[in-house]
Amino acid sequence: MANAKHYVLTSLTLGIIAASAAGIIGLTNFATKDRIAKNEKQKIRDGIVSIFGTGSEILNEFEISDKNYNYLVYGYQVKNDDSGLNRYAIKTLGSNSYGKISLLVGVFENSTHEYKFGRLSIIADEQTYASTLEDDYIDVINGNENYDNIDVHCGATYGATLVRNMIDMTVSYANTVLGSE
Amino acid sequence: MMKREKGYTRKNFLKGIIAENPLFVSILGTCPALATTKTLEAAIGMGLLFTVVLICSNVLVSLLRKLISDEIRTPAYIVIIATFVTMVKMFANAFLPDLYSTLGVFISLIVVNCIVLGRAEAYASKHNVFDSLIDALGMGLGYMVALISMAFFRELLGTGAFTFGKIFTFIPETELRIIPKDYAISLFQQPAGAFIVFAVILAVIAFINNRKNELKAYKERQEKIRKAQEAKAQAEGGNK
Numbered sequence: 361m362a363n364a365k366h367y368v369l370t371s372l373t374l375g376i377i378a379a380s381a382a383g384i385i386g387l388t389n390f391a392t393k394d395r396i397a398k399n400e401k402q403k404i405r406d407g408i409v410s411i412f413g414t415g416s417e418i419l420n421e422f423e424i425s426d427k428n429y430n431y432l433v434y435g436y437q438v439k440n441d442d443s444g445l446n447r448y449a450i451k452t453l454g455s456n457s458y459g460k461i462s463l464l465v466g467v468f469e470n471s472t473h474e475y476k477f478g479r480l481s482i483i484a485d486e487q488t489y490a491s492t493l494e495d496d497y498i499d500v501i502n503g504n505e506n507y508d509n510i511d512v513h514c515g516a517t518y519g520a521t522l523v524r525n526m527i528d529m530t531v532s533y534a535n536t537v538l539g540s541e
Numbered sequence: 542m543m544k545r546e547k548g549y550t551r552k553n554f555l556k557g558i559i560a561e562n563p564l565f566v567s568i569l570g571t572c573p574a575l576a577t578t579k580t581l582e583a584a585i586g587m588g589l590l591f592t593v594v595l596i597c598s599n600v601l602v603s604l605l606r607k608l609i610s611d612e613i614r615t616p617a618y619i620v621i622i623a624t625f626v627t628m629v630k631m632f633a634n635a636f637l638p639d640l641y642s643t644l645g646v647f648i649s650l651i652v653v654n655c656i657v658l659g660r661a662e663a664y665a666s667k668h669n670v671f672d673s674l675i676d677a678l679g680m681g682l683g684y685m686v687a688l689i690s691m692a693f694f695r696e697l698l699g700t701g702a703f704t705f706g707k708i709f710t711f712i713p714e715t716e717l718r719i720i721p722k723d724y725a726i727s728l729f730q731q732p733a734g735a736f737i738v739f740a741v742i743l744a745v746i747a748f749i750n751n752r753k754n755e756l757k758a759y760k761e762r763q764e765k766i767r768k769a770q771e772a773k774a775q776a777e778g779g780n781k
Contacts, residue, residue: 366610374613374620377605381624388628395635403638459646486646491579492732 400483404436404464407481408449411466412438416447424450429533431526438466445469448534451483452526456518459486461493463523465530475534477527479503489516498523550675557679564687565746569655573647574688575735579699582708584692586640587647588685590629592678594651595660597625599677602665609666618661619652626652639708656680694738699729 408416420437434451441447446469453462462485466478479502487493493516500514501507507527512520546552563569570591577587601621602609609617630648633641641648651657660680665673696703701722706714728734 370610370613373608373610374617377609377617377620381620384624385627385631388631392631392635396631399635399638482642484642484645488646490645491576 403483404449404451407464407483408436408438408466410481411449411464411479412441412447412468424533426533426537429529429537431529432533433462435538443471445471445473446475446538447478448475448538450530450533452530454522454526456487456522458488458516458518459490461485461487461519461522461526463526465527467531467534469539473539475531475539476505477507477531478505480527487516487519489519492516493519493523496520501527550672553672553675554679557676557681557683558686559683561680562683562687563656563680564684565743567656568743569659570684571739573650573654574684574691575732575739577644577647578688578692578695578735578738579730580696580708581689581692581703582705583640583643584688585685586637586708587644588681588688590633590640590644590648591651591654591657591684592681594622594625594629595657595681595684596674596677598622598657598661599665599673600670601625602661603668603670603673606666614662614666615658618658618666622657622661623652637708639710643708656684690742691735691738694742695729695734698726698738699734700727701725 405418408418417439418436419439422435422437424432424435426432431452431454432450433453436449436451438447438449448467450465450467451462452465453460455461462483464481464483466480467475468478469475480498482494482498485494492514496514497510497512497516497520501510501523504510507524512524514520557563561567564571564574573587573591578584598618598621602618605617605621626649629651630641633644633648660677664676668676697719701720701724702716702718704714704716706712726734729738
């Protein structure tokens, strides 16, 4: 009987601690979610400026839920430049065994109405080899239309492969879906 | 009730900074220490977040120490630590987004940092709230001092300059160049450089400790010889 009482009390204590923890985390989420959402929007705006230059404005936003393009999450149509050709920034989210990475990939339409990779901006990088990935791959391919020719072997090969796949998927989406609209 | 040793609080606080420094003496928490010390600002940020988590978890574990039985000690401590890490992560994401982006996954990894669980287990579960708070403050500041010392050398040698204002954006962006850019050794910004700096600091500390021990042993020997000579002189004087 004494043993049973001890086990019940022990389980109850752990249950109360866990429930309190959940409640506190919920409250913290409630207190910070608006600010976090505002920061995320600002990151997107800053990313678009870093990709397309100062004065770039978002014309249109759309969600991407096509299962064939599983890395792609959201799209932003950016105001055209003087040439009148379309420009898009696509928010992508990918993960591998080293963690998650979220990028804003900029694609632009060229004179032959083909979409090409422009530049990218990092929204969040939780990869374990984040700094190696950024210094030795992302900084190298950023702004390089021929990113495909650059070797992914950089000390963060899995991360670099993931980034390249995300860019490939974005360019393919732009040419297949956006280009046909 | 046992009488408290004089200066206990001061000793308790200082031990975390010098005598029992978690990084340089206990060699704990090395993973974030190597990963987040590329710049001084990142090291200060990591140290602050770590200290907040350590203080909160130590205080709460100490408050609940009589309620938490031995069987559920470890899972209970981990839940408590994970809660505070999640809170700190959310607050950092909301109010210090640049620090949050820079530290990345290493904020979440505070949950599995040996120092936090170790102090909860070894100290907070056996001492009162005030002593646990002081212990956490000392250990947290000690870890921060250790991170800052690593980051100081890595940023100085790796880039030749200290940059401020990129993470703590309330400070105006400043660059303090000490070494010309052409002479900076970028290796120190890489993981290999982090290991080199860590090893050199540990070697210096070991050298200082060895010299201190040698000096102490020498003084003890001299004291023994002096006492033996005094005793001999007294014995000779007595015989006469």
